[in-house]
Amino acid sequence: MIKLELNPVKYENDLLELVRMFEQFTDMNVDISMSFEYYNGVLEVKIKASTFENFIKIYRYQFDYNSELEFKRLEKRYLKMALYKVISFITGVNLPYGCLTGIRPTKLYREFGENADEVFTYDFNVSYEKLKVIKDTVNTQNAIKNRNNDKIDFYVHIPFCPSRCAYCSFISTPINKQKAILEEYTEKLIKEIRLMKRYIRENKIKLRSIYIGGGTPTSLPIDLLEKILKTLNMRVKEFTVEAGRPDTITPEMVDLLLKYKVTRLSINPQTFLNRTLKAIGRKHTNQDTLNAYNLVKDKFDINMDLIAALPGESLKDFENNIKKAVKLNPASITVHTLYIKAGSDLKVEGYNNNERNTEVFNMINFSFKYLEDNGYNPYYMYRQKYTAGSLENVSYAKPGKECVYNVDIMEDDTSIIACGAGSSSKLIKERDLIVRQFDFKEPKEYILRFDEIIAKKKEFFEINF
Numbered sequence: 001m002i003k004l005e006l007n008p009v010k011y012e013n014d015l016l017e018l019v020r021m022f023e024q025f026t027d028m029n030v031d032i033s034m035s036f037e038y039y040n041g042v043l044e045v046k047i048k049a050s051t052f053e054n055f056i057k058i059y060r061y062q063f064d065y066n067s068e069l070e071f072k073r074l075e076k077r078y079l080k081m082a083l084y085k086v087i088s089f090i091t092g093v094n095l096p097y098g099c100l101t102g103i104r105p106t107k108l109y110r111e112f113g114e115n116a117d118e119v120f121t122y123d124f125n126v127s128y129e130k131l132k133v134i135k136d137t138v139n140t141q142n143a144i145k146n147r148n149n150d151k152i153d154f155y156v157h158i159p160f161c162p163s164r165c166a167y168c169s170f171i172s173t174p175i176n177k178q179k180a181i182l183e184e185y186t187e188k189l190i191k192e193i194r195l196m197k198r199y200i201r202e203n204k205i206k207l208r209s210i211y212i213g214g215g216t217p218t219s220l221p222i223d224l225l226e227k228i229l230k231t232l233n234m235r236v237k238e239f240t241v242e243a244g245r246p247d248t249i250t251p252e253m254v255d256l257l258l259k260y261k262v263t264r265l266s267i268n269p270q271t272f273l274n275r276t277l278k279a280i281g282r283k284h285t286n287q288d289t290l291n292a293y294n295l296v297k298d299k300f301d302i303n304m305d306l307i308a309a310l311p312g313e314s315l316k317d318f319e320n321n322i323k324k325a326v327k328l329n330p331a332s333i334t335v336h337t338l339y340i341k342a343g344s345d346l347k348v349e350g351y352n353n354n355e356r357n358t359e360v361f362n363m364i365n366f367s368f369k370y371l372e373d374n375g376y377n378p379y380y381m382y383r384q385k386y387t388a389g390s391l392e393n394v395s396y397a398k399p400g401k402e403c404v405y406n407v408d409i410m411e412d413d414t415s416i417i418a419c420g421a422g423s424s425s426k427l428i429k430e431r432d433l434i435v436r437q438f439d440f441k442e443p444k445e446y447i448l449r450f451d452e453i454i455a456k457k458k459e460f461f462e463i464n465f
């Protein structure tokens with residue numbers, strides 16, 4: 001266990017997050033005390049550790065800043081850099097992403113311009129492999145990133161699924177237990193969409209994309225989903241529906257999505273192994289995935305999600321999953337590192353994939369190499385706290401088949417109008433100034449307190465009608 005004592009106690013959560021990442025790789029017991037102060041504008045960080053007698057390291061950093069916000073960001077960054085170097089030295093552990101703990105390493109990489117490689121390698125200690133993922137992702141994004149602040153995205157949330165996956169902690173309620181509220185939810189959602197459509201019209205806003213996510217939007221009864229699609233009806237180049245569960249794709253559903261000009265669908269196998277699908281609470285089989293894929297493959301751009309480090313799956317199993325997905329030849333493949341969320345069934349059952357760090361590292365490295373070798377380029381990536389091996393989630397696409405909405409949401413550079421329980425709208429004001437408005441998470445609360453949502457939405461978007 002690594003015990004950290006801070007003086008002053010500042011950025012405790014961020015620094016402890018870094019400590020916890022190391023703890024995935026070492027059993028070493030060490031007490032670390034870290035203090036810092038400023039001398040003539042120079043930040044001096046002093047770190048002592050109990051492992052070696054009289055061990056003390058001092059780091060000095062000088063930096064310029066333009067605002068209080070920037071000062072805090074930089075101060076925290078230097079403290080993490082110093083702490084990383086000491087713990088890495090003591091334990092002999094090098095983390096794949098070095099001292100980086102944030103969700104969006106690509107955004108940070110872009111910030112450093114031509115110095116990015118050097119800073120990421122020597123200051124942040126990012127490994128060669130991860131630097132390559134970041135660089136390749138940034139390269140793909142250059143062609144599709146939002147350069148115009150006048151364009152936004154439109155998101156609609158459907159918080160229902162056929163069943164709950166064992167790793168899920170989303171507010172996503174099995175749809176058969178929610179039948180009584182589906183109509184009312186749809187009705188309210190349509191009202192919210194109509195309000196925001198009018199806002200778009202009156203402000204002459206252009207859309208980059210529409211995305212219906214969840215949950216599993218295609219688990220809604222077809223007549224209700226049609227009402228939503230009919231209401232949305234806006235001209236847009238990219239229109240995604242996150243079907244997710246292959247067992248929700250029927251010929252009628254495909255016709256409906258085509259009728260309303262959906263361009264992109266997610267059909268998520270997660271794995272092609274039936275025993276794992278059963279173990280993680282998905283109610284479909286490998287054959288369902290193949291059937292669904294055959295129904296949609298020539299009609300939409302298809303994304304397929306896979307997960308590394310699912311319970312009971314070896315490196316070989318995972319490699320086979322990747323190879324099978326590539327053979328199907330979808331427009332994009334997204335590889336997630338299993339993240340055991342609080343509240344998920346896997347967490348409750350005590351499944352801990354942090355014991356599989358090396359194996360998971362090899363899985364993720366394999367997916368990167370195999371997908372790039374087979375014509376898929378990484379185009380967006382993000383990290384979550386406490387994934388096995390502190391690894392990442394990456395989506396890969398064939399050239400020209402990237403999902404613009406996914407890039408926008410991950411790069412945090414595009415405003416989003418979001419409707420539905422659990423959704424969050426965001427307005428990009430300027431760098432580091434992003435404001436958000438949240439709709440209530442629970443579908444029942446969304447229905448009951450709908451007037452409050454509309455009032456909040458009007459205030460947030462400064463709507464007067």
Ligand code: SF4
Nearest residue numbers: 161164165168172215
């Ligand atoms: S499909 Fe997604 S949202 Fe639905 S239960 Fe599974 S992980 Fe959760």
